[in-house]
Amino acid sequence: MPEERLPLSFYSAYDTRTLAKKLLGCELVHESPDGLTSGIIVETEAYLQDDPACHASFNRRTMRTEPMFGAAGTVYVYLIYGMYQCFNVVSEAEGIGEAVLIRALQPTAGMELMELRRQFRPGKVPTLSSAKIALKELCRGPGKLVRAMGIERDLHNTTLLTEGNLYLRAANFEPSDIVAGPRIGINVGRELPYRYYIKDNIFVSKG
DNA sequence: ACCAAGATTCTCT
């Protein structure tokens, strides 16, 4: 399949919450030196500028959040709990600090490489019980998919739009049933229904 | 300078 990288017009066509839904069904591709991995996005969360759970809310510009104010299609990667990282797609025009968190993928290529990356992370000794990771567990959660896809912090503040080796492909199907509900793992702003996922898809992290 | 909390995951019990 040829590279059909989604252009800026896709990312800038929608507000953040609509984009979070439109990203469902799209394929995230990473062509790394170790090999190609890809997966269909099945779960996302929107983070808005008037949303207390958003790192960049209330126009708070810091070193970390600066990329969120960049152009749509910018990559925002951050460290969470000191040991995992989360991958976000920046949305909206420059100057507006909003983004979409990618929470789960349905793997489509490079599953062997995904499993290797998950098993042999730094500081972790593989045990017999962890020797095998089920297909549906490879990218089931924001920290897991970042590891499986080989997304590192050097991709922070890069773009999905041009010559990078990380990009999105358009969905080749229309997700039939999209569910909206409260976001996972947050306290402030938990009542906002900004989490979206494909109903009954077994690769979704919860629910 | 110190401290608490956080968009998580893994390992037991």
Place this chain on the structure above:
DNA sequence: GAGAATCTTGGTG
């Protein structure tokens, strides 16, 4: 289901 691992960020003194 509870607890740990681990470090950046932001608030307070």
